[in-house]
Amino acid sequence: MSRKRALIADTFCLTKRRRCAADSVTDGAADIRSSLQYLMTLFSRKLFNDSLPPVVLKHQLYSLHNDKTSVDKQVNELRENGDLLMFQLGFDSEAFALVFAEDYRTKVLQGEAGRETLGTVEKFLAKLIPGCSDLSFNKEKMLKEFLFTDPAITQLVKSGVLTVRDAGSWWLSIPNSGKFIKYFIKGRKAVLGMVKKSKYGEILKTELEGHHTTSQVKFQMKYHIHEIMGAELVESIQTTSGTLLRYVDGNVN
Amino acid sequence: MLSFLYARQSGLDDPVRLRRAESTRRVLSLELNHNRDVDRIHGNGINTLDTEVIDGRYMLSGGSDGVIVIYDLENNSKKPQYTCKAICTVGRSSRHVHKFSVETVQWYPHDTGMFVSSSFDKTMKVWDTETLKVVSELLCYSSHSALLCSVLAVGTKDPKVQLCDLKSGSRIHILQGHRGEILSVRWSPRYDHILATASTDSRVRIWDVRRASGSLFTLDQHNGDKSKASSEAVNTAHNGRVNGLCFTADGLHLLSTGTDDRMRLWNSGTGENTLVNYGKVVNESRKGLKFTVSRGCSPEFVFVPCGSSVAVYGLHSGELITMLRGHYNNVDCCEFHPDYQELYSGGKDCNILAWVPVLRQPGIEDDETNSKRGGTQAAINPAFEDAWSSDED
Numbered sequence: 163m164s165r166k167r168a169l170i171a172d173t174f175c176l177t178k179r180r181r182c183a184a185d186s187v188t189d190g191a192a193d194i195r196s197s198l199q200y201l202m203t204l205f206s207r208k209l210f211n212d213s214l215p216p217v218v219l220k221h222q223l224y225s226l227h228n229d230k231t232s233v234d235k236q237v238n239e240l241r242e243n244g245d246l247l248m249f250q251l252g253f254d255s256e257a258f259a260l261v262f263a264e265d266y267r268t269k270v271l272q273g274e275a276g277r278e279t280l281g282t283v284e285k286f287l288a289k290l291i292p293g294c295s296d297l298s299f300n301k302e303k304m305l306k307e308f309l310f311t312d313p314a315i316t317q318l319v320k321s322g323v324l325t326v327r328d329a330g331s332w333w334l335s336i337p338n339s340g341k342f343i344k345y346f347i348k349g350r351k352a353v354l355g356m357v358k359k360s361k362y363g364e365i366l367k368t369e370l371e372g373h374h375t376t377s378q379v380k381f382q383m384k385y386h387i388h389e390i391m392g393a394e395l396v397e398s399i400q401t402t403s404g405t406l407l408r409y410v411d412g413n414v415n
Numbered sequence: 416m417l418s419f420l421y422a423r424q425s426g427l428d429d430p431v432r433l434r435r436a437e438s439t440r441r442v443l444s445l446e447l448n449h450n451r452d453v454d455r456i457h458g459n460g461i462n463t464l465d466t467e468v469i470d471g472r473y474m475l476s477g478g479s480d481g482v483i484v485i486y487d488l489e490n491n492s493k494k495p496q497y498t499c500k501a502i503c504t505v506g507r508s509s510r511h512v513h514k515f516s517v518e519t520v521q522w523y524p525h526d527t528g529m530f531v532s533s534s535f536d537k538t539m540k541v542w543d544t545e546t547l548k549v550v551s552e553l554l555c556y557s558s559h560s561a562l563l564c565s566v567l568a569v570g571t572k573d574p575k576v577q578l579c580d581l582k583s584g585s586r587i588h589i590l591q592g593h594r595g596e597i598l599s600v601r602w603s604p605r606y607d608h609i610l611a612t613a614s615t616d617s618r619v620r621i622w623d624v625r626r627a628s629g630s631l632f633t634l635d636q637h638n639g640d641k642s643k644a645s646s647e648a649v650n651t652a653h654n655g656r657v658n659g660l661c662f663t664a665d666g667l668h669l670l671s672t673g674t675d676d677r678m679r680l681w682n683s684g685t686g687e688n689t690l691v692n693y694g695k696v697v698n699e700s701r702k703g704l705k706f707t708v709s710r711g712c713s714p715e716f717v718f719v720p721c722g723s724s725v726a727v728y729g730l731h732s733g734e735l736i737t738m739l740r741g742h743y744n745n746v747d748c749c750e751f752h753p754d755y756q757e758l759y760s761g762g763k764d765c766n767i768l769a770w771v772p773v774l775r776q777p778g779i780e781d782d783e784t785n786s787k788r789g790g791t792q793a794a795i796n797p798a799f800e801d802a803w804s805s806d807e808d
Contacts, residue, residue, distance in 0.1 A: 230692035231733045256654075256675075394695035 194236040197226045198246075198260065204385040209345070213273055213338050215265035220248070220258040221392035222385075241295045250297050250333050251343060252325075257393075261336065263291050270323065273337055279317040286310070286318055290334075299324070300331035345380040350395075352378035353386040357396055357409045364408040367398075416440075417798065439712040441756040441772035445727070447741040448771040452498040453759070456484045459516075461761030463705060464750040465530075467522040471754050473502070475530055476761060477517030482506055483532055485544070486767075488752070499769070503547060511540065511549040518703065521562045531567060531581075533560040539569060541581060551584045559703050561610075563602040566624070568610055570597030576612055578624060590622050592630045598658045598703045603683060605666025611683070613657035618650070619671050621686060632686045634671070636679060653677060659704035663715060663730065664753075670717060670730075672706065674698050678719065680730065691733040697721045705748035709756070718758055720746035725760050725770075741768050 201223070202216035223233050237260065240246040247266055249259040267287055274280045289308050296303075304310050310318070315332075318324045322337025336342075356373060357365055371383050379386065387407070390396050396407040419436055422428035459480040466474045466488070474486045483505040490497045505512050514536040523529040529550070533539040539553040539560060559570040565581040574593040579586050595616030603609035609631075610622045620630035634652040653673025661670045662683065669683045678696040680689045696719055698704065706719040708730065715730040718739075725739040725746055739758070746762035758770040 224694070229732065229734060230694055231690070234690060234692050256677075 193227070194223065194233065194240065197223055198262075201226075201385070201388065202262070204382050204388070206381055206385075209380055210338065210341060213269065214336065214342055215261050215269040217336065217339070217342060218260045219251075219389055219392070220260055221256075222388040223392065225388045225391035225398075244292045244295075247291075247334070248295070248297060249335055251339075252333070253343060253347060258297075259336070259339075266336070267291060270321075270337060274321060277321070279321045282310070282314045282317045283321050283323055286323060296334070298327055298331055298333045304332075349379040349381050349386050350389065352376055353383070354390060354395060354409070357390075357407055364399075364406055366401075366403060367405040367407055370407060435711060435713040438709075438756055439714065441774060442709055442712050442716055442727075443736065444772045444774055445737075445739060445756075445758055445770040446773045447739070448769055448773070450495045450497060451769040451771050453486060453767040453769060454484075454498055454501040455766060456501050456504055457482055457765045460744075460747060460763035460765060461767060462516060462518055462747050463520050464748050464759055464761050464767065465521050466750055466752055466759075467527050468524055469526065471752055473522075473527055474499075474750070474759065475520045475522060476767060477520040477532055477534075478765075479516040479763075480507065481513035481515060481517055481534065481536075483512075483517060483520055483542075505542070505547055509547065511542075511547075513538065513540065519560050521560070524562065524564065531560065531562050533569065539567070539579075551581075553579055553584070553586075559597060559600050561600045561602050563607065568600050568602065568612075568624075570600040570612055570614075572596045574614060574616070576600065576610070576622070588627075590624070590630070592620055592622075593618065595656075598656065599660040601660045601662055601669075603666045604662055604664060605683075609666075609683070611660050611662070611669055613652070613660045613671055615656040616651075617653050617655060617657060617673070619652040619657055619660065619669075619681075621669075621683070634669075634679075634681050634686050634688070636688050638688050638690075652679065652681075658698065658700055658702065659706050659719075661706055661708055661717075663708050664710040668730075670706070670708065672696060672698055672704055672719065674700070678717070678728070689731075691731060693728050693733045694735065696726065696728075700745075700747075705750075707749050707751045707758075709751050710753040712756075718749050718751060718760075720749055720760065720762070722746070723762070725749055725758070739770055741770075742766065 198218055201218040205216040205218065207216065220237060224230050227233050237246065241248055245263055247261050247263050251257050251259050270283060270287065274283050304315055319326065319332065322335065324332040325335040327333045356370065367387060370387060373383065375383060391398050395410060397410050399406045399408060419428065419433045423430055423433045457478040457480065459478050461476050461478050463477045464474060472487060472489045474488055476484050484501045485503050486499045487502050488499050513532065513534040515534055517532050517534045520530060520532045528544055529541060530544060531539065531541050537554060540549045541551045543550050561568050567579045567581055569577045569579060571577055574595055574597060576590040576597060577586055578588055593612065593614040593616055595614045597612050597614045599613040601611045603611065608623050608625050610624055611619060612622065613619045619634040621632055622630045633650055635650050636652055652671055653675050655674035657671050657673045659672040667683060669681045670678060671681065672678045676695045676698055678693045680691045681687065682689060704720060706717065709716040714732065716736065717728045717730050719726050719728065723742045723745055727736045727739065728734065729736055742760065742762045742764055744763040746760050749758055749760040751758050756772055759767055761767045
């Protein structure tokens with residue numbers, strides 16, 4: 163007797179598919195948005211004195227949904243609509259940060275209030291949010307399409323909305339996000355260390371969530387756990403007692 | 416399954432549909448088979464496997480010790496327990512054997528009279544299968560090659576692709592364009608003149624060998640969206656070395672794997688990244704990785720060696736279907752047999768493992784009860800047995 167449950171192709175599950183087809187199609191985009199909102203609640207705002215909008219990493223969504231390709235597609239749809247902004251964080255070429263556009267706008271303007279760069283930043287945001295879904299800008303684009311002058315570009319870099327990529331091109335960025343990245347990397351390393359140090363290099367997800375956080379981990383444990391699961395830095399195995407996270411050898415971190 | 420048979424019989428369905436459905440079901444139930452074994456000849460890791468196209472009966476394997484072995488895969492004994500015997504070997508004692516590791520072996524595409532092997536000892540040898548002697552030898556600093564009709568494409572360490580003609584034994588021309596060592600070369604199964612090459616400079620180039628000018632296009636992972644990548648990574652296929660290429664059976668799509676732990680699916684006509692996300696495909700190989708795509712199934716599957724197991728992904732959905740575990744060490748190559756839906760994989764542990772579909776095995780209890788009844792019932796095909804009717808009526 164084979165204990166393994168056999169894998170069955172879709173073609174042989176006709177009846178099941180007919181029943182589920184109706185509800186799965188409509189829920190697609192709404193699902194991602196609700197997952198994003200859930201993940202945003204895990205982000206600790208107080209840590210940054212409310213100066214940062216809630217930031218979620220794209221691969222955290224992979225830990226909540228099975229099909230990575232459809233997650234990517236829906237994120238791109240939301241970006242095209244102008245609801246979501248994506249940023250390249252810089253420490254990993256594959257790690258992208260997602261922020262809701264309205265949150266970004268309110269926080270940036272809040273941070274800029276009273277400074278002389280406010281006008282330029284407002285103009286930039288007005289150009290950016292409805293139309294453009296790029297992650298980086300180079301000089302010709304800034305000068306010709308957006309009609310910014312060189313001193314205006316310097317003001318934008320000063321305000322933190324743009325960061326230098328290389329000579330003549332800039333990444334779109336979140337102002338004051340340096341602290342976020344620093345805490346994030348430290349926290350990720352600490353959580354991975356917790357998984358590694360546990361007996362046999364594996365720990366139940368519920369147990370890890372209940373672990374007391376060391377001083378290195380500034381964010382909520384759940385935030386970090388979604389992140390390491392989605393980036394496949396730990397292997398998640400379904401067991402009868404819940405999800406087990408096993409440390410994967412060969413990680414750079 | 417019965418509904419498929421009935422639909423085919425009554426003409427409701429195309430005959431191909433039943434074949435595809437059954438092939439898919441078989442591929443999903445691939446398992447390491449206790450009954451099927453492959454002779455263990457290699458003393459060192461196995462780098463490459465190739466099955467011939469005509470019958471699917473003979474398989475070539477090339478190893479790190481320079482040894483080349485030919486196996487007969489067909490089961491002529493009536494028993495289920497079967498070892499694929501090695502018919503002939505080019506061993507270390509042969510005069511013509513390669514000095515160093517054999518990286519690619521390939522059968523001549525039209526018959527089994529000839530095969531080609533390329534190795535790290537900077538030679539490419541063309542062998543006659545009958546006598547196991549080298550017919551012609553080409554000196555080129557290469558380790559990866561692909562054969563189509565009589566044109567051999569060799570990827571070399573100085574970054575150029577050399578095309579050689581087997582009929583005359585001479586070199587035809589050189590394709591320039593890459594900036595790093597070429598790790599994988601593949602001909603398109605759809606068009607005779609299209610060649611894809613992957614190299615350590617993170618680029619994959621598609622060439623039309625009839626043209627004298629450079630490559631047709633380079634595959635770009637961001638599809639021309641220059642803003643996504645850092646400036647060095649613009650126009651690259653991967654963020655690291657690209658070490659594996661495989662065309663799908665219809666030649667419409669190309670898969671590439673890279674050391675950035677990603678696998679990408681490209682449209683081979685336009686060079687567009689289809690953005691199917693396979694997740695992290697662990698890839699630590701410094702040399703070429705040989706992976707394969709299934710043929711004849713309805714959602715096609717990709718079999719990629721990942722560390723010491725073979726990962727099976729759905730081609731267009733990107734989901735990880737299963738991991739085939741069985742090797743003791745790194746898996747280097749795998750080969751899919753389209754007629755029987757079997758997978759052969761070879762690795763550093765010097766074993767070639769056969770993964771055979773497991774379906775509807777007759778239960779041992781049924782055989783016993785049948786013999787108890789004194790053989791009054793002829794063996795009933797399990798497809799026609801049902802679970803509700805009683806035998807007493």
